[in-house]
Amino acid sequence: MSLSISELQEIHDFASKLSRRAGHYLRGDRARSQTQILPTKEKLNSVDLVTAVDEGVEKLIRDAISTKFPDHAFIGEESYSAGEEKRFLLKDGPTWIVDPIDGTVNMIHMFPMTAISIGFCINSIPTVGVVFAPFLGGHGTLYSAINHPEGGAWMSEYGATGPSTNLPTASPPPPLPKDAPKGCLFFGEWGKDRRDSPESNLNKKSTNFINMATEIGGRGGKGGMVHGIRSLGSSTMDMVFVAAGQGDIMFEAGCWEWDVCAAQAILLQTGGIVVDSNPPPNISDDDPIPMANLGGRRRVFYVLYLAIRACSIDEDGRTPRTQQEALVRAVWKRTERFDYERPM
Amino acid sequence: MSLSISELQEIHDFASKLSRRAGHYLRGDRARSQTQILPTKEKLNSVDLVTAVDEGVEKLIRDAISTKFPDHAFIGEESYSAGEEKRFLLKDGPTWIVDPIDGTVNMIHMFPMTAISIGFCINSIPTVGVVFAPFLGGHGTLYSAINHPEGGAWMSEYGATGPSTNLPTASPPPPLPKDAPKGCLFFGEWGKDRRDSPESNLNKKSTNFINMATEIGGRGGKGGMVHGIRSLGSSTMDMVFVAAGQGDIMFEAGCWEWDVCAAQAILLQTGGIVVDSNPPPNISDDDPIPMANLGGRRRVFYVLYLAIRACSIDEDGRTPRTQQEALVRAVWKRTERFDYERPM
Missing domain, CATH: 3.40.190.80 (D-Maltodextrin-Binding Protein; domain 2)
Structure with missing residues (x-):
């Protein structure tokens, strides 16, 4: 199975918008939390945390995807972790793989290295990727790509209507250091x-x-x-x-x-x-x-x-x-x- | 010796503008460097690096300060490191302490944790502080404060004319974790x-x-x-x-x-x-x-x-x-x- 570049573009644009919506939800929640400590639940131990927000963001993303693409499969961190079934579920069909909040500990401490991660696979190959860091810069920072010969990769630091930069940031990317890992x-x-x-x-x-x-x-x-x-x-x-x-x-x-x-x-x-x-x-x-x-x-x-x-x-x-x-x-x-x- | 809050405000606003000017200079230089590896000199060893840009930024800041405040003392990392005299120079008078680029290695690799640091001391007390991270977010991120009962501390993520946020980001700041360092x-x-x-x-x-x-x-x-x-x-x-x-x-x-x-x-x-x-x-x-x-x-x-x-x-x-x-x-x-x- 394969999708055309215009279908992939549609998926990319949908996922980008969705990640910004989820980021908006997160920023609002953080504003509410600024006078109190965010309630958390422990998973593995006292540093493996999940907040109600993680689950809320995953639901927001899952609902939007199932409305727009009802035939696509969905794997999300929180629903996976909460489920009984721990075998791995990735099939060859169109599948979304979502981490609603990577860096939950950072978010609790308001350190801005927190990301909403929305991936889309076909034939188990990561084909569209959107990573939105809602607290990195005033508008958040969106990294995204369509992994396809006619695709591209971009960084957007000025909001949904602002300009974006092609990735990698250096073009062409420099060679690796001669004695790498020295210098890396x-x-x-x-x-x-x-x-x-x-x-x-x-x-x-x-x-x-x-x-x-x-x-x-x-x-x-x-x-x-x-x-x-x-x-x-x-x-x-x-x-x-x-x-x-x-x-x-x-x-x-x-x-x-x-x-x-x-x-x-x-x-x-x-x-x-x-x-x-x-x-x-x-x-x-x-x-x-x-x-x-x-x-x-x-x-x-x-x-x-x-x-x-x-x-x-x-x-x-x-x-x-x-x-x-x-x-x-x-x-x-x-x-x-x-x-x-x-x-x- | 002491300065009034309005004199400190003037120093704060001058230093903030100056840090953005230095950041603009750095962003321009990075744009030029995107097709080549930035030339560096080693100080202590191969990870202790200085670029011509470090020295250029320090000169830009030093010149602006000596024009505006000719009577103030100035201590900068690069001129200090290059000098013969290694005794510490801080006196009680108004003194600027500047690191033109903290995180030079990050800048060379285009990782955005790089800061221009402009501090101002009276009686050896850090009294005005401006830290501008020019690559953190599209507009850069400016942290600043006037350390004074009528002063304040701010974070600005939307450019010179955009809104700023009071610091600390949570108000009031939450207590430390009960069993700290656990949870920190x-x-x-x-x-x-x-x-x-x-x-x-x-x-x-x-x-x-x-x-x-x-x-x-x-x-x-x-x-x-x-x-x-x-x-x-x-x-x-x-x-x-x-x-x-x-x-x-x-x-x-x-x-x-x-x-x-x-x-x-x-x-x-x-x-x-x-x-x-x-x-x-x-x-x-x-x-x-x-x-x-x-x-x-x-x-x-x-x-x-x-x-x-x-x-x-x-x-x-x-x-x-x-x-x-x-x-x-x-x-x-x-x-x-x-x-x-x-x-x-």
């Missing part, structure tokens, strides 16, 4: 698993951050001397900054399809790649690197993502893909293996 | 010192982050279960988010007066506090906590800052200062001592 901007999160044990995910993440940051030659050769490590508290925003070319590497373990589907559509359209943040077993330096797929029977990997930004051919004549794959291998060599399991 | 949003940076040794600043910072993030009871009782750890790559932006009430704790070791002077004026006006991130030797739980001062002979501490946001009286009747000081002690118990030395 690296995005990663501490996450919600806070258990204390030597083999914990928290300790592995910290090992990764130190490896990436340490000078070349340090950490038994694992020192990566990246330009910087950024933790924003939203894996959607991490990926969208890499998609826009406002960062180089996004490494995440423990996120979900709704965290990345929309951002992935933008990243793919700009020329970035996404692979598993755990290397496939026994992969050699000459083997091609499989790209990460979303869900369904085609899904090779669980919830582990490593994204690299778009780039141009470099001084040595290396193609973008050659540079990107070399950087993937360089990151794999400096990072720990994770074993996040999808609950069944 | 914590801002800290990995920094530019990337040497690999067990006692390195890099390893200490990582220890702090893990302690703050781990579940209560973990890490030998040091687990703080904060809501999240955020690293933005700009200590100015970290402090300004705490000043605005968009975060709870900012912990930095290894930053300079120009990184914090303007943000500190905003923080003080909103009701936040700043102390040394190293506890004073032999301080007991009952001793009052000295507030951090900027530079000069009055300066007790070096380049180590711990900031806590404004808050209101809590359910148990604890005053804001009592809650803030309790949180300072709780952070001190979970963090390592640093020994950054000011070069002489």
